[in-house]
Amino acid sequence: MTQVNRLTGGQIDRESTLSFRFDGKNFSGHPGDTLASALLANGVRLMGRSFKYHRPRGLMSAGSEEPNALVELRSGARREPNTRTTTAELFDGLTARSQNRWPSLAFDVMAINDRLSRFLTAGFYYKTFMWPAAFWECVYEPIIRRAAGLGSLSMQADPDIYDKGFQHCDLLVIGAGPAGLTATLTAAHAGKQVILADEDFRMGGRLNSGRFTIDDMTGADWVTKVVAELATLPNVRLMPRTTVIGAFDHGIYGALERVSDHIAEPAPGKPRQILWRITAAKTILCAGATERPIAFENNDRPGIMLASALRSYANRWAVTPAKKVSIFTNNDDGHRTAQDLHRLGIKIAAVIDTRPDAPGSTDYEVLAGAEVANTTGRLGLTFVEVRQSDGSMRTLECGALGVSGGWNPNVHLTCHQRGRPLWNETLSAFLPGEDLPPGMHVAGAADGQFSTHGALKSGQQAARRALGLRGRPPAVPEAEDAPVTQTPFWYVAGCERAWLDQQNDVTVKDVKLSHQEGFRSVEHLKRYSTLGMATDQGKTSNLGGLAIMAELAGKPIPEVGTTIYRPPYTPVPIGALAGRSRGKNFKPVRLTPSHHWAKERGAVFVEVGNWLRAQWFPINGETHWRQSVDREVRQTRASVGVCDCTTLGKIDVQGTEAADFLNKVYCNGFAKLAVGKTRYGLMLREDGIAMDDGTAARLAEDHFVVTTTTANAAKVYQHLEFVHQCLFPDLDVQLISTTEAWAQYAVAGPNSRRLLKKIVDPAFDISNDAFPFMACGNITICNGLRARLFRISFSGELAYEIAVPSRYGDALMRRLMVEGEEFDVVPYGTEALGVMRIEKGHAAGNELNGTTTALNLGMGRMVSKKKDSIGSKLSERPGLNEAEALMAVGVQPKNAEDKITAGGHLVSADGPLDAAHDQGYVTSAAHSPTLGKMIGLAFLRNGGSRHGEVMRLASPVTDLTVEVEITSAHFVDPEGERLRA
Amino acid sequence: MLINHPLLGPRDSSEFIYLGDATLIDRPDPETASAQDWHDYAYLRDNPAGPHRELWFHEAGDRSWLVVTRNTVTHEITSVELARDVARSQGRSK
Structure with missing residues (x-):
């Protein structure tokens, strides 16, 4: 197809031709085109269907404020719904599809909604789909979603990379129109670091769209010259295709750079888009202004658009939607559009000016004091009905109608820090208010400076003011400086189906209805009628809506x-918001020193805190995880097993008052712990609830190593620093996390000492007498490698934990496996670890669950009354110490075949089975290969004195009710003989 | 937000962890405090619309606890002090 509506001139490269497809048809355009301008060039006016009524729609604008012409851009996994054709740069091979229509754009079945519009007014959903409530999810919502809508997702993973970046500058200039360019020049010449960001791919703002001259050149040529100069300056960063999306706290701005949206796919390794966080000492907002429409009956037909858009398409892109156009305006700027179009050879049917004193023209007819009463044309504008000043009607034939209701400064970013815009009577528009985000200045049309000269000058002034520049400013280039006044004209009297918000299909009638039904605040109007809530956020519609509200309420x-x-x-x-934090990078996991070795062994892994840990190690023939776990437990208890426990938090505590410090943070005493000994410690929160547990090993008088649970490592470290810095700042103690510095393995089982003796250097005696239970010390292994040895046990067996510098972790694990062959050593994972700790009755995360006290955990007597420690006072509260308090117990099924489930609740064997008679709950459960049945740990009211009692365990979630016997929580070796062996 | 660390200069707030009201520094004296004092310390916080002294932890930095005075309405930060210095100035020691 030829480009039938292409004019002469424009800022496009006619030397090369790009082909593209829209709704399956082939078209051509040129570099410099947007999808919108290229479609117009090819005579396409109809580009979409409206959200609710499925009305045929075309372009309304030539910029990012576009409400109508949204398409699904690209195909396959890169399909991108709701893309504005007005900002989509044309590239060769581009494909686009119209949205919200079936079976085709020209014939859309759901256009029946338009006929039903009487019923589909404001608040329609709230009034209609009220009951039954259950119908919302399964009936109403799917139907509404299908009927009313936007584009659809590809349902495939996005193949592109999105990045995030940080920048800092002395001055951020937002918008590269005349004001933004002089502001940037001024700051750049003063030697400041400047960033100039503009949402367009061509800088210049409206200078590209008009025929204004600056000095002796066209506006577009002046832009080219200035941008070329800025590009050579090392202290200026030009960021075209970059929208500053928000003004955040402390001079931080968010900006989206569309790095590769203008090409078919990103170059290898390049991101599609970058979300920048720009920290700017000062900012000048030069975001320009958006033209506002006038509402009249049937003002949404394809071909009816903002007058400035017609002008942009003609001047910048050399296209027109039709050969014959009309202009409907209430201000002088509408006449400029008519003049520009006329010069380009487009026939002006008439300029319809609402003002009785409208300026005349010798080139075309001007209908002063007239207004558009209605329009016709099913899939595009054909006729405009005009009510003339004398009341007579006249019909104009034209394919396009440019509408100009004046200009609204783009004050959005001035309000992102709760600032409110101020109404200006001369311009009948909101201007930036007093309360700007700190460091922000506003210039150009965004500040109500609507003449070209005014914009150029205010840009310079704002930069000088923002940066505190002195001396005489250079002369501002010559440019038009016509005074601008705007008188309000929001809608044509008597219109009803006159669209305000074209994207959400909100009409003048809907606003009136909302008002009538009592929605008087603008925020209520917005939510009830959905005015301004579409993807364009009401850039062209909000002011019209609230002006009508004001009129109805009789308020200014x-x-x-x-x-x-x-x-x-x-x-x-x-x-773009997610950046690289997708898939496995959403929450990165950390690998233990033995990870690669475990992977070679075929381990199954599980995420624990931030870590990936081996869960169990299946061997040949094992088809069920229980087989592996049971074997690991049995073999460990029978001989020796090794488990990577590097992930437990390790905090190095040093200083002459290190012991005093630990006395503050642990509820039990640490002052008297001898050098070379380890002690179990329980930390409480200040409110008396257990926070974390672990061990503290005293390696020297002034040196402890504290361990934490894996999940709480960071939190406990933060807490210890709090206690030190905020509560006891003069204690001589220093803390540092050494979790990553040491690889640590539990070596557990009756043969653990024999295995360790093979690697511990002979200078160190680890016999039971020399190195008894809870001993610790610095040693060397394997001929001189420094290591730490702790005789502690989580499994209940004779056990040690041995730590070496992390880089030796892999080698140590392999060495233990080789040396352990004669003992049939077994590596065990977190499941076997869990089974053995339940068998031994040790508390873990399930028990330290943020609701339990030391008393509940059976460690009430550990809370020392001889000293002050965090949480000790509030743990004494009567409510936490009543006789019926929950106490840790063990549960075993009466029938060995029965299951125990964690989360199940305990009720008496013969009482009612309901929540009112609940007496406790199971926190952990496992199959014990040692006992040959399932066991569990539970909290039971007054549990300490109820061992032997038979109760019922009920778990409605898993449909379980079994008889259980309450026992001690220590199922294995309750006297601890094995530990001390 | 940017937090002007007294030792390190302006740092991005994403390097910090927020804890809350800086009155947590005023831990009651275990020798003399009443049950009510402990209750108030553990549970009662003011929730002002305006200046608020609060504790931030520079976890991804030098691990300092800071007392940041931040306006909860505007997010303006008017002072940043080392919590250690604040604690000492309030008579806390060992």
Whole structure:
């Protein structure tokens, strides 16, 4: 197809031609085109269907404020719904599909909604789909979603990379129109680090769209010259295709750079988009202004657009939607559009100006004091019905109608820190208020400076003011400086189906209805009618809606106020917000020193805290995890097993008052712990609830190593620093986390000492007498490698934990396996670890669950009354110490075949089975290969004196009710003989 | 947000962990405090719309606890002190 609507001139490269597809048809365009301009060039006016009524829609704008012409861009996994054709740069091979229509754009079955519009008014969903409530999810919502909608997702993973980046600058300039360019030049010449960000791919703002001259050159040429100069300056960073989406705290701005959106796919290794966090000492907002429409009956037909958009398409892209157009305006700027179009050879049917004193023209007819009463044309505009000043009607034939209701400064970012815009009577528009984000200045049309000269000058002034520059400023280039006044004209009297928000299908009638039904605040109007809640966030519709509200309420506009502007300024893809934090990188896992060795052994892994740990090690013939875990437990208890426990938090505590410090943070005493000894310690929160447990080993008078649970390592470290820095700042103690510095293995089982003797250097005696239970010390192994040895046991067996510098962790594990062959050594994972600790009755995360006290855990007597420690006072509260308090117990099924489930609750054997008679709950359960049945740990009211009692364990979730016997929590070796062997 | 660390200069708030009201420094004297004092310390916090002294931990930095005075309405930060110094100035020692 030829480009039938292409004019002469424009900032496109006619030397090369790009082909693209829209709804299966082939078209051509040129570099410099957007998808919107290229479609217009090819005579396409109809580009989409509206959200609710499925009305045929075309372009309304030529920029990011576009509400209508949204498409699904690209295909396959890169398909991107709801993309504005007005900002999509054309590239060769681009494919796009229209949205929200079936079977085709020209014939859409759901267009029946338009006929039903009487019933589909504001608040329709709330009024209609009220009951039954269950119908919402399964009936109403799917139907509504299918009927009313936007584009659809590809349902495939996005193949592209999205990055995040940080930048810092003296001055951030937002928008590269005339004001932004002079602001940047001024700051750049002063030697400041400047970032100039503009959402467009071509800088220059409206200078590219008009025929204004600056000095003796066209606006577009002046832009080219200035941008070329800025590009050579090392202290300036030009960021085209970059939308500043929000003003955040402390001069931080979010910006989305569309690095590769303008090409078919990103170059290898390059991101599709980058989300920048820009920290700017000062900022100048030069975001320009957005033209506002006038509402009239049937003002949404394809071909009806903002007058400035017509002008942009003609001047910048050399296209027109039709050969014959009309302009509907209430201000002088509408006439500029008519003049520009006329010069380009487009026939002006008439300029319809609402003002009785409208300026005349010798080139075309001007209908002063007239207004558009209605339009016709099923899939695109054909006729405009005009009510002339004398009341007579006249029909104009034209394929496009440019509408100009004046300009709204783009104040959005001035309001992101709770600032409110101020109403300006001369411009009948909101201007930036007093309460700007700290460091922000505003210049150009965003500040109500609507003339070109005014914009150029205010940019310079704002930069000088922001940066505190002195001396005489250089002369500002010559440019037009016509005064601008705007008188309000929001809608044509008597119109009803006159669209305000074209994307969400909100009409003048809907606003009136909302008001009538009592939605008087702008925030209520917005939510009830959905005005301004679409992806364009009401950039072209909000003011019209609230002006009508104000009129109905008989209040001035500033009294009605605006809704709150919030980030982002334009939509941001979720992919850009996620950046690289996707899939396995969403939450990175850490690998233990023995990870690669475990992987070679075929271990199954599990995430624990931030770590990936071996869960069990299946061997030949094992088909069920229980087989592996039972074997690991039996072999460990029978001979020796090794488990990587590097992930337990390790905190080095040093200083002359290290023992005093530990006395503060552990509820039990540490002051008298001898050098070379280890002690179990329980930390409480200040409110008396157990926080974490572990061991503290005293390696020297002034040196302890504290261990924490894996999951709480970071939290406990933070807590210890709090206790030191905030509560006891003069204690001579230093803390540092050494979790990553040491690889640590539990070597457990009756043969553990024999195995260790093979690697511990002979200078160190680890016999039971020389190195008894709870001993610790610095040793060397394997001929001189420094190591730490702790005789502690989580399994209940004779056991040690041995630590070596992390880089030797892999080698040590392999060495233990080789040396342990004669003892039939077995590596065990977290499951076997868990089984053995339940068999031994040790508390873990399930028991230290944020609700339990030392008393509940059976360690009430550990809380020392001889000293003050964190939590000791509040743990004495009567409510935490009543006779019926929960106490840790063991549970075993009466029938060995029965299951025990964690989360199940305990009730008496013969009483009612309901929540009111609940007496406790099971926290951990496992199959014990040692006992040959399932066992569990539980908290039971007054459990300490109920051993031997038979109760019922009920778990409605797993449909389980079994008889259990309450026992001691220590199922294996309750006297601890094995530990001390 | 940026937090102007007294030792390290302005740092991005993402390097920090927020704890809450800096009155946590005022731990009651275990020798003299009443049950009510302990209850108030553990559970009662003011929730001002305006300046708020609060504790932040520079976890991804030098591991300092800081007392940050932040306006909860505007997020303006008017002072940043080392919690250790604040604690000492309030008479805390060992």
